[in-house]
Amino acid sequence: MIDVLRAAWLIARKDIVVEIRNRELAYTTLFFAVACILVFAVAFVDDMGHAIPGAAAGILWVAIAFSGTLALGRTFERERQSETLRALLLSPIERPAVYLGKLAALLMLMFAVEAVVVTLVATMFQASLGRAPWMLLGLVVAGTVGFAAVGTLFAAMLARLRSRDVLLPMLLYPVTIPVVIAGVKGTQAIFAAEPNLDLAGMWLAMLISFDAVFITLSLWTFGPVMSE
Amino acid sequence: MTTAGPGTTAAAFDDVDLHDVSRHYGRRRALARVTFSCGRGQILGLLGPNGSGKSTLLGVLSTLVRPSLGEVRYGGRPSSEWGDALRRHIGVLGHDLFLYGDLTAYENLEFFGRLYAVPDLDRRVRDALEAARLTDRASDPVNGFSRGMRQRLALERALLHQPRLVLLDEPFTGLDDESAQLLTDRLKTLRASGVIVVLATHDFDTADSLLDRVVCLREGRAREIERGGGPLRERYRQALKESWT
Numbered sequence: 001m002i003d004v005l006r007a008a009w010l011i012a013r014k015d016i017v018v019e020i021r022n023r024e025l026a027y028t029t030l031f032f033a034v035a036c037i038l039v040f041a042v043a044f045v046d047d048m049g050h051a052i053p054g055a056a057a058g059i060l061w062v063a064i065a066f067s068g069t070l071a072l073g074r075t076f077e078r079e080r081q082s083e084t085l086r087a088l089l090l091s092p093i094e095r096p097a098v099y100l101g102k103l104a105a106l107l108m109l110m111f112a113v114e115a116v117v118v119t120l121v122a123t124m125f126q127a128s129l130g131r132a133p134w135m136l137l138g139l140v141v142a143g144t145v146g147f148a149a150v151g152t153l154f155a156a157m158l159a160r161l162r163s164r165d166v167l168l169p170m171l172l173y174p175v176t177i178p179v180v181i182a183g184v185k186g187t188q189a190i191f192a193a194e195p196n197l198d199l200a201g202m203w204l205a206m207l208i209s210f211d212a213v214f215i216t217l218s219l220w221t222f223g224p225v226m227s228e
Numbered sequence: 229m230t231t232a233g234p235g236t237t238a239a240a241f242d243d244v245d246l247h248d249v250s251r252h253y254g255r256r257r258a259l260a261r262v263t264f265s266c267g268r269g270q271i272l273g274l275l276g277p278n279g280s281g282k283s284t285l286l287g288v289l290s291t292l293v294r295p296s297l298g299e300v301r302y303g304g305r306p307s308s309e310w311g312d313a314l315r316r317h318i319g320v321l322g323h324d325l326f327l328y329g330d331l332t333a334y335e336n337l338e339f340f341g342r343l344y345a346v347p348d349l350d351r352r353v354r355d356a357l358e359a360a361r362l363t364d365r366a367s368d369p370v371n372g373f374s375r376g377m378r379q380r381l382a383l384e385r386a387l388l389h390q391p392r393l394v395l396l397d398e399p400f401t402g403l404d405d406e407s408a409q410l411l412t413d414r415l416k417t418l419r420a421s422g423v424i425v426v427l428a429t430h431d432f433d434t435a436d437s438l439l440d441r442v443v444c445l446r447e448g449r450a451r452e453i454e455r456g457g458g459p460l461r462e463r464y465r466q467a468l469k470e471s472w473t
Contacts, residue, residue, distance in 0.1 A: 090315055
């Protein structure tokens with residue numbers, strides 16, 4: 001287990017170093033998420049600065065899901081350029097370590113983007129971040145983990161296919177719809193005029209269950225699906 | 229140079245045997261009942277036209293591609309018995325070079341060295357950079373390297389963990405005369421130290437003087453070309469003309 005975590009950390013650290021050097025994923029993902037929020041803000045916030053009730057939560061999760069998909073596609077594109085994914089699979093580390101490493105690096109990137117996205121949504125849609133900050137943090141973290149856990153598996157599976165850019169959202173969104181819905185509902189419960197933390201807690205529990213199931217399944221299936 | 233990787237016993241892995249190995253991709257047959265063996269200190273060449281199955285065969289030997297039928301034995305043990313540890317004893321230089329362009333030469337070797345748990349890593353990385361004649365470019369990103377420099381670095385990456393079996397796919401591609409000679413010398417050193425080398429190539433002139441044995445592939449079927457009887461290129465052409473049953 002320690003060997004798996006050590007190898008996963010090596011891969012994640014390598015991805016982070018590469019990203020810090022070229023910042024390609026951070027810039028494109030952030031730009032896309034911010035543009036998405038700004039467009040929705042123009043549509044859903046009136047001249048008096050009042051937003052449609054419930055819109056902020058939906059827009060937050062649309063921005064997370066769409067920008068996350070963009071990051072997912074590119075993170076494995078890098079491994080494809082010089083067939084380095086093959087090199088990782090040829091190394092003596094256990095295959096789940098490759099999955100965990102890629103997932104960890106992707107999560108760090110998504111969390112960094114979400115720090116900006118959540119703040120921007122709160123500002124544009126007058127949603128209070130101070131009502132239940134830990135619950136909101138839990139929802140965003142658990143939802144992102146669930147989305148990225150499934151996405152990393154699918155992106156790795158599709159990395160060698162020519163039609164991967166089309167297939168990734170087609171496979172990913174139907175499976176991650178429960179995550180997005182739970183995230184939206186939980187966040188709505190926090191952003192509502194009268195916050196319902198019990199309801200938000202229930203959605204958070206659902207997200208955590210989803211994370212546990214999909215991380216387990218992904219670890220179990222990653223090795224076989226990556227074999228040719 | 230010691231040839232055994234971390235945790236290896238030399239006796240554990242001195243030969244590789246393929247028994248009736250076939251590989252199908254849907255209805256397409258990439259390999260058909262390929263059987264041969266290769267022992268320590270041998271350089272075995274895989275020759276054959278494009279699409280004849282050379283890369284698939286290297287993929288099977290590297291454990292990346294599972295045979296549809298048949299079995300590969302490493303030191304008498306099937307790959308399933310070895311588990312993940314088997315890959316510690318195999319070094320692969322693919323047609324693509326398996327290098328991260330945004331990392332420096334040193335960082336590339338260090339990263340893969342850590343994945344293979346190479347002991348005394350800093351010294352081994354510096355030795356590898358010296359062998360690749362890239363010591364003065366160690367801190368430069370690989371993106372700025374020429375094809376030949378990348379090829380030399382990729383070879384050292386494949387050898388960093390001192391594998392027992394080295395698989396090379398078209399290793400002479402893109403190399404100038406001097407680099408090709410360096411690679412030839414490196415392969416001879418590996419042979420002298422008991423490493424099993426399997427290389428796919430179209431470079432007959434280099435291969436003729438280097439290879440101990442030659443296996444020719446055609447439409448997924450393999451046949452060994454005997455030594456002697458003229459230049460390798462002629463023997464290869466003759467082998468392709470003959471009927472294969």
